[in-house]
Amino acid sequence: MPGTARPDLVHKAICAGYRGQIEWKQACLARFRDDPEMKMFTDKGVRELLWDCVRNKNYQIEHRKETDPDWLTDNPNDPWWYFVVLPVPTVFPKGLFVKVKLLWEDGDDEDDAFVQIVSIHEEL
Numbered sequence: 001m002p003g004t005a006r007p008d009l010v011h012k013a014i015c016a017g018y019r020g021q022i023e024w025k026q027a028c029l030a031r032f033r034d035d036p037e038m039k040m041f042t043d044k045g046v047r048e049l050l051w052d053c054v055r056n057k058n059y060q061i062e063h064r065k066e067t068d069p070d071w072l073t074d075n076p077n078d079p080w081w082y083f084v085v086l087p088v089p090t091v092f093p094k095g096l097f098v099k100v101k102l103l104w105e106d107g108d109d110e111d112d113a114f115v116q117i118v119s120i121h122e123e124l
Contacts, residue, residue, distance in 0.1 A: 005063045005080045013113040020051040021114040085123050094123040
């Protein structure tokens with residue numbers, strides 16, 4: 001049975017500790033580093049911007065129900081994805097779209113939750 005959306009826990013993971021409990025999905029990080037449109041960003045800089053906007057500037061975390069069959073096959077108990085649009089007006093007028101997956105399962109300690117950046121691109 002699929003779990004419920006947990007934007008509260010995504011928020012907690014992003015704001016945790018010093019600069020959050022945020023990691024990159026390796027395939028996403030490789031695409032990010034190869035993307036010429038992202039050359040002005042670093043992986044650490046994106047994590048810090050995400051942390052700062054959510055923790056200090058109260059940016060809201062949105063969530064959506066996933067429809068991609070591959071995602072649902074890989075994550076049958078977690079059909080949710082989360083995103084934040086980060087401000088970078090000098091680079092992308094509408095912002096930087098950052099999609100994350102919650103790395104946590106029911107019953108785990110909520111303090112151990114992480115988010116994983118799974119997609120990043122210019123907000124269209």
